[in-house]
């Protein structure tokens with residue numbers, strides 16, 4: 001075992017940051033240590049850095065932190081963690097070593113930081129104004145088939161409801177299709193680019209064997225990280241590459257995960273569905289999107305009970321309102337009206 005150390009220099013010193021109404025001093029840096037080919041940060045250091053208080057478990061293989069504004073739970077050897085009410089999939093499992101838990105540096109930067117400090121994503125004068133909603137599949141591409149439903153019909157219905165639910169939110173909303181038509185994946189991405197989209201939300205329903213059910217939301221895997229997709233999907237559900245290379249959308253890694261978190265959390269709160277987490281993939285429409293982008297799988301049409309719910313118009317309205325609510329939360333976090341300088345300016 002070889003440990004090399006370096007500082008996480010781009011987690012910059014933040015002293016006296018006003019966060020959730022409380023002022024506290026953060027340590028100036030987090031130190032990462034190399035183990036094998038991966039750099040890790042001690043979870044206790046991470047908790048200290050983000051002001052998460054003391055570990056409530058006091059055992060080696062699990063950690064639980066909870067404060068008035070944040071929650072973090074993790075277990076050794078697992079790739080999913082609970083972060084502020086949502087499961088998040090990491091690029092690397094949590095490591096137990098030398099009596100401590102360790103989390104990969106890339107997961108601190110690409111998962112924890114955007115969710116624990118979304119205010120850092122603000123840019124002066126930037127306002128989230130134009131969004132593209134992408135109803136998955138359509139026309140000759142039916143998507144997943146349930147006993148009594150086609151995915152392409154359900155996605156269009158929910159997308160139109162999201163559009164209606166966002167009326168009056170100050171957002172300009174465009175749909176990549178408004179009828180049962182075939183739209184190529186390339187054309188969906190190009191549509192968003194032409195419209196000058198500030199964010200892109202692709203709506204899907206899932207398929208899986210056995211008793212699979214629940215809701216999951218994807219964003220692009222960071223460069224160097226593997227996907228957490230199931231590879232059984234079709235059409236735009238299909239992962240466009242299992243490689244770990246950087247893709248176009250990687251420059252939006254931080255807002256991607258915050259958008260995915262907001263929408264997934266809103267969906268879970270509204271539906272009480274099983275939380276399958278914020279996952280990572282290189283789906284075509286995600287990897288080539290030139291704005292923050294997510295793909296949400298709003299339930300399994302292959303689950304009899306979930307399909308029955310999805311077939312109900314009032315449940316689809318619940319889904320749509322939840323997606324719209326997540327988008328509005330994201331917008332409120334990132335909007336920085338002209339003349340108002342957010343605290344994020346001081347901590348860049």
Ligand SMILES: [Zn+2]
Pocket residue numbers: 136137143144151204205234235236237
């Ligand atoms: Zn789909």
